[in-house]
Amino acid sequence: MKKINVYLINGFLGSGKTTTLLKCMEYFKGKNKKYAIILNELGETNIERHLFHDESLYELLNGCVCCSIKDDLRTTLDDLTETLYKENIEVVLLEGTGVANPSEIMETFNEKAYREVFHIAESICLIDSLHFIEYTSVFSSSKEVRQLQKEQIENGTMLVLNKIDQLSSKQAIEKVEKRIRKINADAPLIHSKYGNGVTEFLEKKQINSNKEHSISFHHHHHHHIKAIKLVQTTAMTKRDLRDFLKNNQDKLLRAKGTIKNSEDQLWYHFQYASGLLEWQKVSENVPNRKGEIIIIGEKLPKEVSI
Numbered sequence: 001m002k003k004i005n006v007y008l009i010n011g012f013l014g015s016g017k018t019t020t021l022l023k024c025m026e027y028f029k030g031k032n033k034k035y036a037i038i039l040n041e042l043g044e045t046n047i048e049r050h051l052f053h054d055e056s057l058y059e060l061l062n063g064c065v066c067c068s069i070k071d072d073l074r075t076t077l078d079d080l081t082e083t084l085y086k087e088n089i090e091v092v093l094l095e096g097t098g099v100a101n102p103s104e105i106m107e108t109f110n111e112k113a114y115r116e117v118f119h120i121a122e123s124i125c126l127i128d129s130l131h132f133i134e135y136t137s138v139f140s141s142s143k144e145v146r147q148l149q150k151e152q153i154e155n156g157t158m159l160v161l162n163k164i165d166q167l168s169s170k171q172a173i174e175k176v177e178k179r180i181r182k183i184n185a186d187a188p189l190i191h192s193k194y195g196n197g198v199t200e201f202l203e204k205k206q207i208n209s210n211k212e213h214s215i216s217f218h219h220h221h222h223h224h225i226k227a228i229k230l231v232q233t234t235a236m237t238k239r240d241l242r243d244f245l246k247n248n249q250d251k252l253l254r255a256k257g258t259i260k261n262s263e264d265q266l267w268y269h270f271q272y273a274s275g276l277l278e279w280q281k282v283s284e285n286v287p288n289r290k291g292e293i294i295i296i297g298e299k300l301p302k303e304v305s306i
């Protein structure tokens, strides 16, 4: 039986994984290939669920805990295997958490039971061009963060230097590339803005070969990045949130969520990555909606309130 092609989308927090996943979904839709999505989210709820309508969606919600992800993934893959053929699913798109080591995921797919069904077609590693140097510098990042990024890049079969629009000079791009190449000298590398170019690469590759390639895993443990989920119980203004993020910027790597703004009583999704905060008005109406904020960082206190 023909194996199901799996596309892993990894990369550090805020590097553009979801943006790229959405582009991949469009691509496979255009090819009339049915896909299932596996989201490996931090925190207990998937904040980005609203981006995925009517899709075959599976969620791994405890992804940040080293190793427990394997059990979660096995359960998901067992469920998925049952429905794959019934629903004619040909492709699986899996987005890792920004802080998971992709080798855990690859190792699970490589177990005998799953190897017979699935084939990892590509392990796409997104890199945030603007912050990569900072995130891998001994002066501005922790050992855990550096190690994690190294593992993600080592395990990529395709490297995507994303957010290239944020780098102003050729020299800056070369510096990032040089550092990436020290970690992974062989995988093809593309420059990208908002995940553009990834599907074109996949298309070209598919035309050139249908051969299976073997992927080796590089695996280390131990990182102390954690996610905290906050439920919004009291009214909040956009400014409250902005102040909170600003005051905690040294500890925060990423935040996202949905909140009700007490000024106009409207709901907003927000994204905070690399120090930048973006808002998007919520269009869909969900009865009894609750505000939710996921913050991800190092050295976060046990309890946080905004």
Ligand SMILES: Nc1nc2c(ncn2[C@@H]2O[C@H](COP(=O)(O)OP(=O)(O)OP(=O)(O)O)[C@@H](O)[C@H]2O)c(=O)[nH]1
Pocket (backbone or CB within 6 Å): 011, 012, 013, 014, 015, 016, 017, 018, 019, 020, 097, 098, 162, 163, 164, 165, 166, 192, 193, 194, 195, 254, 271, 273, 278
């Ligand atoms: N300027 C710029 N912004 C980008 C680019 N790609 C993505 N973004 C923005 O960066 C933010 C994070 O992008 P996501 O696609 O959510 O990143 P992610 O890797 O899925 O984030 P996590 O799931 O938290 O790890 C969003 O606000 C995107 O719109 C890019 O190429 N350039």
